[in-house]
Amino acid sequence: MDVIVQLQAQFVEYTTSLYREGFLDDQFTQLQKLQDESNPDFVVEVVRLFFEDSEKLLNNLATALQQQCVDYKQVDAHVHQFKGSSSSIGAQRVKNVCVAFRNYCEEKNLEGCLRCLQQAKHEYYLMKSKLETLFRLEQEILAAGGSVPMMT
């Protein structure tokens, strides 16, 4: 029983820190509300979709910004998608970079765009590793026979 309590406390502390540090916002909580016995893997499924989609978008962005003649409309379209998906799962820091990124697109500022791409990559991979840690903690709790605390 001790192990479960310990793991649960770890989970709560970790989740709280993610919110506090701005990695996650309330939308992530909303996602968890949509998970239940009939859809026990909803959050993981959406997040995995997000990972797949984001990595494609980041590649597309890199390619688009490498062109001789950059099509800023196209770049903006990709960033818009990225902003939408990150916002939908509560990936706040990624979303915020996308907001800045769109401004540089509007200004057709190549340097600004390239910087934002780097930042977006950085924030995305950071977010990815943190979410994977979170999911691992959940699995450990479940494996030990405990239940995952609901964060409100």
Added chain:
Amino acid sequence: MGMAAESQFHVLAVDDNIIERKLIERLLKTSSYQVTTVDSGSKALEFLGLDEHGQSNPNQPSVSPNNHQEVEVNLIITDYCMPGMTGYDLLKKIKESTSLRNIPVVIMSSENVPSRITRCLEEGAEEFFLKPVRLSDMNKLRPHMMKTKVKDQKPEIQEEEEEEEEETPEVFQSPQHHHHHQQQQLSNNNNKRKATEEGLSPDRTRPRYSGLTVVSN
């Protein structure tokens, strides 16, 4: 036909972003709606039985060869910003279609642009949701779908739901219409006033099904 009251409402969700599609699907299913998702406006029209030019096509999933409704769509919820056909373009096409215009349409957008919101409501959208959409937003859909269902089942008291809201002001504005005109025209007079609140169009009060039978007049 008597089963209609028990069956779930069916919502068609349109969004080009895969994550947002998954989210809206889950939100709708959690709220006990049946859901079909498509990734573009043109696919939505295809599903609804129209081609891109707004022409009816009976050989589509939602309309059987006999032109009887197989899959009824009670509400369409669509993203605004989509490549090709935007949510606004889709809304227009639906409202221009004799067979589909009674289906309530809701627009979603990540951008809070007042002129955009007004434009959509004026074109006939029932609601405009800011993304990310939440579970509480799903409750706002039911009243719009209920209105259409009531019309389907009880055409002779079609006006009842809307009369309650419109009648009182109507008495102050033009009491003569109340006595001299048909009930349909009474609602016609109100459509402009209600435009920004509810997006009612003149045809909404006629006894039509929620969308898929091809009506030949």
